[in-house]
Amino acid sequence: MSNRNGWLRGTTIRKGGTSFNSNHTRHTTPQIQSTSSTIFGGGVKDPSGRTSEYFSMDDQCPVCKSDRYLNPKLRLLVSACYHKMCESCIDRLFTLGPAPCPVCAKTLRKLAFTPQTFEDLGVEKEVAVRRRLAKNFNKRREDFPDLRSYNDYLEDVEDIAFHLINDIDVPETEARIAKYKIENANLIELNVQREEQYAQYLKEQEEIDRLDREQRAAELRRLEEEEREEREKGRRELIDKLETSDKDALKLVARSKAQALKRASTRSASSSASNVFQSNAKLLRSRAAQSTVIPDVPHVPLQDDWYAYEDKFALRDNYDDPVSEAVRRDREGIMRAGGYRVEEAWQRALTFAVAGLDLRPLGSAVPSKSTEPADVVMAEA
Amino acid sequence: MDAVEKANAATQKKWAKDAKIGEGMYAVVYKGREVAAGRPVAIKKIKVGQFKDGLDMSAIREVKYLRELKHPNIIELLDVFSSKTNLNLVLEFLDTDLELVIRDRSLVFLPADIKAWIAMTFRGLEFCHRNWILHRDLKPNNLLISADGQLKLADFGLARDFADPGYKMTCQVITRWYRPPELFFGCRYYSTAVDIWSVGCIFAELMLRTPYLPGESDLDQLKTTFRALGTPTEEEWPGHTKLPDYISVGQFPRTPLRDLFTAATADCLNLLSKCFTYDPKKRISAKDALNHPYFFALPYPSHPSKLPKPAKKSSPLEEMDGNVDLSGPGPTVKANPPNKLKRKLSSGEGDTRSIARKLDFTQKSPE
Numbered sequence: 011m012s013n014r015n016g017w018l019r020g021t022t023i024r025k026g027g028t029s030f031n032s033n034h035t036r037h038t039t040p041q042i043q044s045t046s047s048t049i050f051g052g053g054v055k056d057p058s059g060r061t062s063e064y065f066s067m068d069d070q071c072p073v074c075k076s077d078r079y080l081n082p083k084l085r086l087l088v089s090a091c092y093h094k095m096c097e098s099c100i101d102r103l104f105t106l107g108p109a110p111c112p113v114c115a116k117t118l119r120k121l122a123f124t125p126q127t128f129e130d131l132g133v134e135k136e137v138a139v140r141r142r143l144a145k146n147f148n149k150r151r152e153d154f155p156d157l158r159s160y161n162d163y164l165e166d167v168e169d170i171a172f173h174l175i176n177d178i179d180v181p182e183t184e185a186r187i188a189k190y191k192i193e194n195a196n197l198i199e200l201n202v203q204r205e206e207q208y209a210q211y212l213k214e215q216e217e218i219d220r221l222d223r224e225q226r227a228a229e230l231r232r233l234e235e236e237e238r239e240e241r242e243k244g245r246r247e248l249i250d251k252l253e254t255s256d257k258d259a260l261k262l263v264a265r266s267k268a269q270a271l272k273r274a275s276t277r278s279a280s281s282s283a284s285n286v287f288q289s290n291a292k293l294l295r296s297r298a299a300q301s302t303v304i305p306d307v308p309h310v311p312l313q314d315d316w317y318a319y320e321d322k323f324a325l326r327d328n329y330d331d332p333v334s335e336a337v338r339r340d341r342e343g344i345m346r347a348g349g350y351r352v353e354e355a356w357q358r359a360l361t362f363a364v365a366g367l368d369l370r371p372l373g374s375a376v377p378s379k380s381t382e383p384a385d386v387v388m389a390e391a
Numbered sequence: 392m393d394a395v396e397k398a399n400a401a402t403q404k405k406w407a408k409d410a411k412i413g414e415g416m417y418a419v420v421y422k423g424r425e426v427a428a429g430r431p432v433a434i435k436k437i438k439v440g441q442f443k444d445g446l447d448m449s450a451i452r453e454v455k456y457l458r459e460l461k462h463p464n465i466i467e468l469l470d471v472f473s474s475k476t477n478l479n480l481v482l483e484f485l486d487t488d489l490e491l492v493i494r495d496r497s498l499v500f501l502p503a504d505i506k507a508w509i510a511m512t513f514r515g516l517e518f519c520h521r522n523w524i525l526h527r528d529l530k531p532n533n534l535l536i537s538a539d540g541q542l543k544l545a546d547f548g549l550a551r552d553f554a555d556p557g558y559k560m561t562c563q564v565i566t567r568w569y570r571p572p573e574l575f576f577g578c579r580y581y582s583t584a585v586d587i588w589s590v591g592c593i594f595a596e597l598m599l600r601t602p603y604l605p606g607e608s609d610l611d612q613l614k615t616t617f618r619a620l621g622t623p624t625e626e627e628w629p630g631h632t633k634l635p636d637y638i639s640v641g642q643f644p645r646t647p648l649r650d651l652f653t654a655a656t657a658d659c660l661n662l663l664s665k666c667f668t669y670d671p672k673k674r675i676s677a678k679d680a681l682n683h684p685y686f687f688a689l690p691y692p693s694h695p696s697k698l699p700k701p702a703k704k705s706s707p708l709e710e711m712d713g714n715v716d717l718s719g720p721g722p723t724v725k726a727n728p729p730n731k732l733k734r735k736l737s738s739g740e741g742d743t744r745s746i747a748r749k750l751d752f753t754q755k756s757p758e
Contacts, residue, residue, distance in 0.1 A: 079494055082605075306503060306691035309510055311681035316521055334556030337580070343630030348578030349585070349671025355556050358523050 064126040071096035073103075073112050087123035091116045092131045095123075132175075139174045143167060146191055148201040322364040325357055402472040406481050408434055417447045422484065425469075431484040432469060436477050449548030450478060456524050456547045457482075464515030466535060466545040485545070486538050489593070490531035491701050493600055498699040502656070505597045506685070507692035508534075511542040512590055517677035519544065520583045523553035527564040529589035531596060540695030553582070562636075565589060567612050568602050572623070573671055575613050577636025584671035587680070591666025598652055614640045621645025623669035631669070658685040 069086055070077040073095045078084050086094045093113040095103075103109050104120035111118050128134045147167045154160040173183040191198070252259060328338075334352045337345045406423050412433075413420040423434040437450040457468035457480075470481040489508065492498060512534060519526055528549040535545045549564050559579040565571075571588035573581055595603035604619060606612025617623075622643045623631060631637065648660050648667075655663070662685040665675040675683070686692065 079490075304694045304696055306694050306697075308691050309506075309681075309686035311686070312517070312678070313514075317678075331556070337556045344633050344635070345580040346672070347628070347630035347634055347670075348573040348576075348581035349674065350580035350582050351672070352556050354523075354553060354582065358553060 062127060064129055066129070071099055073099045086126060088126045088131065088134060089116075089118050090122045091118065092135050094126065094131070136171075136175050139171055143171055143174075143187075146187065146194075146198055148198060148205065149194070150201065150204075153197060153201075320361075322367070323360045325353060325360065329356055331356070399472050402470055403474060403479075406432060406434060406470065406472075406479075417449065423481070433482045433484045435480040435482060436474075437480070438477065446478065450480075452550055453547045454478075454480065456550045456552075460519065460522060460524070460547075462515060462518040463541055464511050464543055465518060466543045482545075483537070483543070485535040485543060487536050487701055488532055489534040489536060489542065489597075492536065492699065493531055493596060495699075495701040496600075498701065500597065500600075500699060501690070501693065502654075502659075503690040503693040504698050505594075506690070507695065507698060508542055508597060509590070509594050510681070510686050510692050511695070512544070512593065513677050513680045515542070515544040516586055516590060517681055519550070520586070520677050524550055525553065525583060526550050526586050526589075528566060529586055529593065530566045530569045531593055534593070536698075536700065540698045540700070542695075567609065568592060568605050570612065571671070572613060572616055572669065573631070573634065575609055575636070576631060576634035576638075578634050582671060583676060584674040587666050587674050587677065590677075590680075591663060594663055594666060595652070598655060610638075610640065613638075614643075617641070617643045619646070619651075620667055620669075628669040656685075656688065658683070658688050661685065 063085075067078055069084055071084065071086060071094070076084060076096060076098070081096075085097050087097060087100060088094055089111055091111050091114050093111055095112070099112075100120060100123055103112065104118065108117050108119045110116065126134060128137070147170075149160075149163060151157075151160050154163065170183055170186060173179055248262065252262065331352075334355065337350065337352050340346065405426055407426050408421045408423045410422050411419060412422050417438055419436045419438070421434045421436065423432045424430060425432060437447060454468070454471055457466065458471075461467065466485065467483040468480060469483065472479050472481070512529075516526065516529070524547075526544060526547065526549075528546055529544070533544065533546040535543050537543060551560065560581060562574040562577050562579060562581075565574065565585060569589040569592045571585050574585060592603050604612065604615050606615040617640060622641070625632065648664055649655075652660060652663070662675070662680065662683045665680070665683075668674040
């Protein structure tokens with residue numbers, strides 16, 4: 011209606027989903043956002059004129075399958091054909107101009123993507139359709155001679171909305187809208203003005219209300235302040251009295267203590283957030299109970315004697331190895347800063363050489379192939 | 392030739408293909424079973440047609456290395472056969488992966504659970520390294536978990552064996568968030584230490600329940616890393632400023648790990664800091680890590696059968712990874728072009744080809 015300024019501001023707030031990141035405001039890609047909301051009016055504005063954007067931890071882009079875990083900044087926008095995709099897919103597909111929608115192949119352009127407000131895209135579409143219709147079909151009861159014709163008119167509007175929402179006879183319906191627009195151009199304009207006036211009136215009313223509320227709040231604050239000062243004064247007097255005469259000293263102290271206790275008890279009642287911890291503790295206890303059934307076994311670092319043959323050779327400090335000359339001569343350490351060790355290549359060669367020594371040579375009396383250790387296969391390769 | 396075809400047909404008959412459970416850039420995964428025993432398996436069908444120069448590089452790597460590795464903490468390749476023009480890998484069927492476990496907010500991890508997962512990771516990795524194989528794509532998504540709780544390394548599409556001196560290796564490997572700084576500096580000669588850094592990142596992710604170093608670009612990754620762990624000095628990491636792509640991203644002070652991992656034990660942080668040692672030569676090896684006091688201290692690592700698992704409703708995940716999409720012109724030794732390996736694509740610059748980077752397990756069409 012009259013929230014045009016809000017539109018242009020294009021600010022968004024998050025809603026839905028879990029609390030994670032919920033107070034996170036978006037600064038990136040303002041380009042898509044502002045243009046799309048000004049041209050297309052995408053998203054739905056709340057009374058303060060901001061677009062609240064649907065957001066959930068389970069969001070996943072249907073096109074690239076990227077989701078919020080992989081890309082915390084994931085933002086899904088809705089195309090003119092009501093298919094969701096993420097910003098990076100939109101950039102990728104539509105930067106070079108209009109391109110077909112990857113889902114339904116309808117030609118889309120980058121600017122026509124809008125933020126999503128509702129979880130259900132059907133609702134999203136219905137809201138958009140109805141918002142569009144409300145702009146033109148704005149006749150009121152006063153514009154009709156009797157209730158019957160007004161009801162017929164409302165029925166017609168519902169009919170059109172239904173057709174648009176469900177994509178039935180779209181060209182025909184569009185023609186109907188266009189016809190209505192031409193026929194009722196004057197009345198529409200008049201009603202728009204009337205509505206603006208009404209909105210203006212509402213705004214003024216709101217402003218008056220607000221001032222009134224503020225005044226009352228200020229009054230209340232002033233009263234409280236006075237009361238507090240009075241109490242302070244009373245206490246000071248009490249102390250003065252205690253100083254000058256020790257008549258009711260014990261009684262006075264007891265009374266002040268009782269008051270302090272009362273205040274403390276009201277405070278403690280408000281906090282009761284210990285439930286979560288309790289349930290967690292219960293869960294852990296159930297896990298602990300389970301652990302007695304199958305005992306955990308101590309860690310055994312290596313479960314075989316793979317390294318037993320390491321004593322079959324002794325690695326020397328250096329070998330006459332022309333292949334590794336470059337690495338060994340590399341004084342700057344460029345080849346070694348990445349963790350490369352020539353020694354490992356030598357060790358590998360020697361391991362392969364000795365690892366098969368204990369095995370019987372392959373001959374006609376080959377045992378079954380599966381019992382061969384994997385390293386023999388490696389050594390042959 | 393006929394004998395080969397016959398053998399292939401015989402192998403093919405041993406396995407039955409059921410429903411499709413996932414699709415990636417270069418492979419489709421089906422749930423299947425062994426005809427004789429009824430044991431469930433995963434059948435990964437490599438799409439050959441689109442690579443005009445032959446088989447996809449990562450498929451070759453996968454077959455080459457998985458054929459050789461047999462270990463309780465490494466996914467088992469049961470068989471390989473071809474059907475029409477496709478190559479089919481028959482793999483062990485595994486229920487879920489560590490990423491799904493981390494992401495399931497309803498699960499509570501005990502310190503013993505984390506210890507068990509990390510111990511199993513190191514055990515599988517140690518087996519790769521002792522066989523001179525670098526995995527080069529460790530991340531929670533590639534650590535699969537079997538029905539009985541065993542964690543298994545999977546996706547050997549980027550693995551390679553240890554380089555002979557003089558052979559350069561590509562530095563465009565490992566998903567960005569798990570990639571060590573030496574690879575960002577363009578180091579072409581590296582070693583097993585690259586995998587250890589990835590395990591460190593996974594270790595931290597298990598404790599934090601969110602990725603530890605989520606850089607948004609390669610440069611931002613370095614900044615994120617240094618912000619978290621301090622900028623390395625020349626004493627800490629000799630020679631790193633001379634690396635080919637060295638670039639200075641600013642000085643950040645070292646903050647103690649204790650500040651972030653408040654609940655961790657001293658042993659735990661000691662192991663973590665050894666995984667995050669900047670000098671790859673001083674970074675702990677998988678074998679030494681397995682002998683680290685952290686694993687011997689109480690509590691003992693949880694028995695695999697007791698480890699938390701996501702609720703059954705989530706569709707089973709397969710040995711599969713859609714990220715390793717080789718969309719370059721055929722297989723090249725240089726592995727993947729930059730930008731191809733990111734687990735996420737935040738800003739969308741560059742990438743124009745791959746649309747489905749991640750497997751969509753929601754659409755379960757029957758075969």
